[in-house]
Amino acid sequence: MNEAVAGSLAVLRPAADRDWEGVTAGRLEWSCRTTAFHIAETFVGYSSRLAGRVLEGRLPLRIGLAEGTDNHGLLDVVEATGALLAATLRATPPGVRAFHPQRFGSADRRGFAAMAIAEVLLHTHDVTEGLGIRYRPAEELAESVLTWIFPHVQPGPAAWPTLLWATGRGELPGRAPVTDWGWYNNLVIPAERLDLVGIRPAEARDLRLGGDGGFEWIDGGPYEGTRDAAGFMLKAYEGGVHRPEFGVFTLVRRADGRAIGGMGFHSAPDEEGRVEIGYDLTEAARGNGYAAEALRALADWALARDDVRSLFATIDPANTPSQAVVSRAGFTKVSEDEEGIAFELRGR
Template sequence: MRDMSGERVEEAVASCVALLRTVADRDWTAVKAGQLDWDCHATAFHIAEDLIAYAANLAGRAQDDYVPFEITLDEGTDNEGLLQVIATTGALFTAAIRTTPREVRAFHPYPFRSANREGFAAMGVAEVLLHTHDIAEGLGLTYEPPAELPKFVLTTIFPHVQREPDDHWATLLWATGRGELPGRAPVTEWRWRNNLVLPAGRLTLQGVTPAAAADLSAGGDGGFTWVDGGPFEGTREAAGMMLSAYEMGVHQPEFGLFVMVREEDGRAVGGIGFHGSPDEDGRAEVGYDLVEAARGRGYASEALSALSEWALARDDVRLLCATVEAGNLPSQRVAERAGFVRATAEEERSLREGRDEDGTLWLYLREGRQQAA
């Protein structure tokens, strides 16, 4: 999957500047920007502030907070000058995205305190599109960005939002409290969600976005650099399941698919994740696979242990389940090394509801501390 992050930022900034240049002769300080408390001039300047702040955090590899600086406009800067600032900060942000390696993550407070270059690009595009909409609304203009831009935002940092298949822009406006969609309640509070990344020994487990899942399920690389032979078919199937859940509006991002990425070289070696959100009893099913060239090195055990520890530390997970083929001894050893034990016959009957009566699949369980107590 080719990284389009830089191009998307360029397109968003160009669409913003092109529209606002048509009304550069008007007084932007005299009108509020849509539903915001800011006037249109302050909102336009905020776009530039966001773009340069994101560029700084990526370029400076900030880890704990935003880089501590602010930009100001020279006294007497007119609207044309402000548009030049937006275009320039957009160019700097684009350059930072294009020169930042894929594995780099920098600080952003919500929700997991970091984002990669694609996440920052999507946040930047969201800020540009949404605030251009606000300004346009205040000035009585019509604004609709190129269709690929809201789609990029939704499939990257709004994985929890079911999108309207034929109107990504309307979906994004609704998801951020700026519009209505038939059959959906108004949104009064909202946050975007960058992907979750978990440390796992020699690996990181990188949450797959809907955009990456679509590419993986279609035969692409999902934006990852894989070891030879990857990704394995099970990862592609899991990506397809996750994509279906997203399109139906039932995807919970933290309980989706993760790609195992080696710390030493940034190469992906396999997939791991959940078959869906925990049920009402706190049960969740996990699955995993490795590219053949990466097997026999303990990667799957490290990944499953880390994912299990993370899940069982949550209040909504009490029991993890994994089904393993009866003849797959390596996969059984992976489960056992990660703290799973084979279910008893009674547990199998209770949890599997009579499925697989011929015994070709074995059920392995790992309980949370509360469940075990």
């Protein structure tokens, strides 16, 4: 966050004596001055929603510049409001979410950080394109935006050109131009005692490499099945076939905010609306009904969609506890062979 703002200011401040109001920012309809001010507006909006724990709609809050503020003063406002958001992000607990309209209606602090970085990078690009100034942010910043809030976009040869293409600001060899775009925050599905928190590509990569994915796990977690599932999801992302709503979820206990397992889909539904699910719990969390509770919540969410008609799970014949879990969640046994016992739950 701080690096993105510093990079923006470094390239814009030398051009602050130029006319920004009479120059259009890149492919936008806004002027360069309006676009730069929008960055500060975004910082204030994100800060206030996170600090106020706003879950529905935006706060009735606006900011403005004092009469006579020049471009130097405007950039001072961008710097100050960026510091305000950075402080808010540091002070916000991991489980807190606040309203954002993109896709699933809310974001956590990491989602807001990624969105803020996207605003800085993309609108600095717009302003510098309008002013005829060269700007290229660090690849790590562009990649962080892609792996946090563009899980539906297949990675390209380089992150910055891919981000520009994904937001309708550039071309990418072999891919059609983008005219309608948006980003995804991670989906959260509530259950009785826990939340199913969608894993983003950045988190999946960390889990697959042996990290904690940014979650605080109870003893023994994450279990190997969650790491494997994260690896499969990452492979789908890198192959350009990942659908964020049909990914992997971390099971987070609401009472203490600790992760106890993983659950999710093997892929998006097939042409018949059939989709396979899998799950695991850390050993310390087993025997408390968490898996069946989470599975019911996930099944209810999935079967309420128009593109899902049935869920199925294949379980090893020796894994009787897992068979009990799917049975308690309403699944019925439909077949058995050398690969395992198949259970299915059909929608109404």
